[in-house]
Amino acid sequence: MTETTPMQSTTSISKMIKWQQDMKASRRKIGFVPTMGFLHEGHVALIKEAKKNNDCVAVSIFVNPTQFGPGEDYQAYPRDLDADVLLASQAGADIVFCPEVEEMYPTDGGIRIVPGPLAEQLCGASRPGHFDGVLKVVLKLVNIVQPDTVFFGMKDAQQLAIIETFFRDFNCPVTVVRVPTVRELDGLAKSSRNVNLSVQERNEAPAIYNAIQQAVVLVREGVTMEVVKQFVADALMEKTSGAVDYISILTYPQLEEPTDVSKDLIIACAIQFSKARLIDNIIFKREG
């Protein structure tokens, strides 16, 4: 009979550090899944992927205030710690780290991490300072958990590109694994924020993935980027009540204008609904 240890949960940085030190002392490889909680199948896929390739898995659940700007949905961000702990445990996590804000940010010496040009496009352009906050918390979490491998979802493709570049440029000894976006049956990308859509908005939201899928076909047919972006904008305006924040086609992961035909492309968009801002993307090769 295999013996299974019940999942642990802690709000304490020192207990989290003790756990990872114990794991390292017994030469166990640590997989890490950082999250802001309200876990869904997308997070479950990350935890399962982490479990496949590591001896133990840590999941953090922390709604990080430093990555929300004034007027954004920090307060309204959905939270359900009990359900999260259960789901993380069922998915195979060995420990959940769920610190309070005071535990993570007891002091603020004002030091900032400036993500640079990669953060000037897409969400970074509409959410100034967002990626400074993401990098700050990711660095803190990685320093606390000291994982061998960290897992991120492709829905947040810009976040992933910035974190990969940050780890590479600053020699952080951690491997990043990209995990594909998990979608509802109608194509809507799973997101904790989907719960803040009205019934009508939820019915409209699959139009986002439909439009960017069609856009990929048009790019491959040689239609110009400007015309493709306008096509997506028109489709979203016609089929949803949300306000289009941006629709961009760039190279990935460089996030540059797509002049180099050999590079992978990303079509990415963000739409603001009444209480939820949704993002989605497809990364693809120009030749289908």
Ligand code: PAF
């Ligand atoms: O992708 C997220 O949920 C967050 O941005 C992250 C990486 C957990 C940092 O707070």
